[in-house]
Amino acid sequence: MRRMLGQIVENRMLFLLLLLLILFIVFSLGVPGFFTFYNLTNMTQYGVELGLLALAEMLVILSGGGGIDLSVGSMLTLVAMVIGVLIGRVGFNPSLSILLGLLAGVGMGYVNGVLVSYLRILPLIVTLASLYIYKSLALIVAVDPRFGPNPMPVSNFPETFYFVGQFRVGGIPFQVLFIFIPVILILWFLLEKHAFGRYLYGVGSNETAALFSGIDVRRVRLTVYTLAGLLAALSGWIITSRIASARPDIGLGYEMQAITIAVLGGVNIKGGEGTIGGVIMGVAIITLLYNGMQLAGIHQIWQLGSLGLVLVGSVFLNQALLARRKF
Amino acid sequence: MTRRTLFRKREFTVFGLIVVLAVVFSLTTERFLSMSNLTNLLLQLAGTAICAIGMTMIIITGGIDVSVGSMLGMSSVVAGKLLMGNAPVLLVVLAAMGVGLLMGLTNGSLIAYGKVPPIIVTLGMLNIIRSLLFQLLGGRWISGVPPAIRVIGLGKWLGIPISMWIAVLLILFFSYFLNSRPLGRAIYALGNNPEAARVSGVNLARTTLFVYALTGVLVGFAGLIYVARTGIVQTNTGTGFELEVIAAVVLGGTSILGGKGTVIGSLLGAFLVGIIKNGMILLNVPALSEGLVIGALILISVVIDVIRARGERL
Numbered sequence: 001m002r003r004m005l006g007q008i009v010e011n012r013m014l015f016l017l018l019l020l021l022i023l024f025i026v027f028s029l030g031v032p033g034f035f036t037f038y039n040l041t042n043m044t045q046y047g048v049e050l051g052l053l054a055l056a057e058m059l060v061i062l063s064g065g066g067g068i069d070l071s072v073g074s075m076l077t078l079v080a081m082v083i084g085v086l087i088g089r090v091g092f093n094p095s096l097s098i099l100l101g102l103l104a105g106v107g108m109g110y111v112n113g114v115l116v117s118y119l120r121i122l123p124l125i126v127t128l129a130s131l132y133i134y135k136s137l138a139l140i141v142a143v144d145p146r147f148g149p150n151p152m153p154v155s156n157f158p159e160t161f162y163f164v165g166q167f168r169v170g171g172i173p174f175q176v177l178f179i180f181i182p183v184i185l186i187l188w189f190l191l192e193k194h195a196f197g198r199y200l201y202g203v204g205s206n207e208t209a210a211l212f213s214g215i216d217v218r219r220v221r222l223t224v225y226t227l228a229g230l231l232a233a234l235s236g237w238i239i240t241s242r243i244a245s246a247r248p249d250i251g252l253g254y255e256m257q258a259i260t261i262a263v264l265g266g267v268n269i270k271g272g273e274g275t276i277g278g279v280i281m282g283v284a285i286i287t288l289l290y291n292g293m294q295l296a297g298i299h300q301i302w303q304l305g306s307l308g309l310v311l312v313g314s315v316f317l318n319q320a321l322l323a324r325r326k327f
Numbered sequence: 328m329t330r331r332t333l334f335r336k337r338e339f340t341v342f343g344l345i346v347v348l349a350v351v352f353s354l355t356t357e358r359f360l361s362m363s364n365l366t367n368l369l370l371q372l373a374g375t376a377i378c379a380i381g382m383t384m385i386i387i388t389g390g391i392d393v394s395v396g397s398m399l400g401m402s403s404v405v406a407g408k409l410l411m412g413n414a415p416v417l418l419v420v421l422a423a424m425g426v427g428l429l430m431g432l433t434n435g436s437l438i439a440y441g442k443v444p445p446i447i448v449t450l451g452m453l454n455i456i457r458s459l460l461f462q463l464l465g466g467r468w469i470s471g472v473p474p475a476i477r478v479i480g481l482g483k484w485l486g487i488p489i490s491m492w493i494a495v496l497l498i499l500f501f502s503y504f505l506n507s508r509p510l511g512r513a514i515y516a517l518g519n520n521p522e523a524a525r526v527s528g529v530n531l532a533r534t535t536l537f538v539y540a541l542t543g544v545l546v547g548f549a550g551l552i553y554v555a556r557t558g559i560v561q562t563n564t565g566t567g568f569e570l571e572v573i574a575a576v577v578l579g580g581t582s583i584l585g586g587k588g589t590v591i592g593s594l595l596g597a598f599l600v601g602i603i604k605n606g607m608i609l610l611n612v613p614a615l616s617e618g619l620v621i622g623a624l625i626l627i628s629v630v631i632d633v634i635r636a637r638g639e640r641l
Contacts, residue, residue: 128622128625259450302458
């Protein structure tokens, strides 16, 4: 029995699968309205937004050197506001606005990446500073001078804009089929089949060794921070479309959720270790947890509180395992 | 100290910046030099400066604490609730600091004994504490605390707020502590080279626990000052406060890589942040750009450090 328990804890995927199953059964039995096709597919909509951010966080943490991105929530917000203001206030072409929004995300990620990899500033400081800078910019962008000095949400979008966030194909949300799954496949290819993946794991697990084997460590890091910006931007676009509104506080606290999911999914906070499969399981667990809590009528603030517990608890567990493996 | 090293010191640069900004603001705005504005500035600064003492030590050990904002909120709630129940002032002071200590010990034990990275622990705690605080307040706010306590927040001695006097005394004490006491030196040793520190007999886990616990107590006290000054506690009290404290410490020359920094520098950093915020309000710069300015300042000061470090190596 103890050996079996040990095995379950040692095998991350098995552990996550079990956790997911338990949550699923508990909520199905205990929470009315949980086990319905509508609710289950509806849940995946929310999962996409968190999932893209968690994948962004995974890439950055994998790259090591204290890799972390605290600014994903702010990047998401600024992208949402850029898209919202361009379409809703300026009256720009929607497709072009979305493209510009995504480019803004890439740009923000690129700036983070340059500061981290070329100026060699700790990721924690870079992204803490950029968290506040991007958030502040989003607030400034959100000000509509016609209605006074306060930041205002934008919600007058054309009907076509809602496509990505609200439409379904065969009952499955559009963004799951046409954004999330392709992104997962591309990242899986990059990490598992392409040389980039080997570089990334190499840089994350031993920077010096990677450097001596001729890997351009700085380029690899710059790439992952830039990709993180792009993923956060995709998430921002999808949320804006789903809730039909670009709000200047939309991404608040998302960074913690994204980091938690990545870490819960088995990404080692020190870098170099972690898989896409694990992170996807993490996304599923947290999405399920949120949805169940919400249907059970627990106040929203406890979603963040319970996530904090999961974050600290799962890293604690990781470290305890690591300590045991050493003996 | 030779003249050259004095000019190269970070404290000197920050002090110079403060003087320049003070001159600029007093020339461009009428109210900057007024007694009421300066008092206000010091009142707002005191809490930041007190928390910055603890944060300086944490960052010197190579750690970070992003939960101080939530901790400040929590101790304000506890203090506020007790005050509304007409508890004796001494009990309130002890309770606020006690709650802070408890939270700091939780952070510290997880980091020192659980080997969980500081950013993970404190990021999680930021949200856990905020949820608990919300539960305690039940979505309402506390306002109109009894006047007995407000002397800590608003009282003055020789024209300077009492809270600022306390902050200065604490900073002097902890400056001495860091420079001359064995535990203070152990904090630097831990940040510079943990392995060497361990071999020379420093108890790494206990030193780590100490800095987080101490920060908790100091933040608890700052929470009390906050209630005493404003008389109000809300569910979002203290949100974003962590950035202000970290900004003060980093601007004051404490290296985020650990091993280097002074509490005097952090006090100057706190002054710099405070003056900038104050000046922006007086100049009618929208509050929205506050994050932009402080974030950019942090980056600039760190970039300067990086460039300087390169120069030193040559």
